[in-house]
Amino acid sequence: MSHDAYLQAQKQTANPRDTEYRAFTKVTRALIEASTSGHSDLKTLVKAIDLNRQLWGALASDCANPGNQLPKDTRAQIIGLSRWVSSYSSDVMRKQESVDPLIDVNRIMMDGLTGKTAAAQ
Numbered sequence: 001m002s003h004d005a006y007l008q009a010q011k012q013t014a015n016p017r018d019t020e021y022r023a024f025t026k027v028t029r030a031l032i033e034a035s036t037s038g039h040s041d042l043k044t045l046v047k048a049i050d051l052n053r054q055l056w057g058a059l060a061s062d063c064a065n066p067g068n069q070l071p072k073d074t075r076a077q078i079i080g081l082s083r084w085v086s087s088y089s090s091d092v093m094r095k096q097e098s099v100d101p102l103i104d105v106n107r108i109m110m111d112g113l114t115g116k117t118a119a120a121q
Helices: 002-013 016-040 042-064 072-095 100-114
Strands: none
Touching: 016 042, 016 100, 042 072, 042 100, 072 100
16 A cells, blocks of 8 residues: 555656656657567557557547647647647558657657757757
């Protein structure tokens, strides 16, 4: 029971950026694992793609909320990226496209959450 209380307290005090970063880390690891197994391990690929779509869907839903504190342009860009992720994910599943662009977009988001910029890299 004390473990549950600790988890609840952690959820309440966690920095939203840290939470988002951890979510991207988990999903991106799954995508990397799926990409190393290629399209031969369909179960791993489907699970990774589904997790990624869920994450991006949650981000888009949050950005569509009028109470979201992000600038309107940033919210629109995230929603646009979410749509691209969904569409490209379908291409990965149907046409056996590479998972790498999904991994790249997630890594860019992770860099943004930690304050890194493309110019700094």
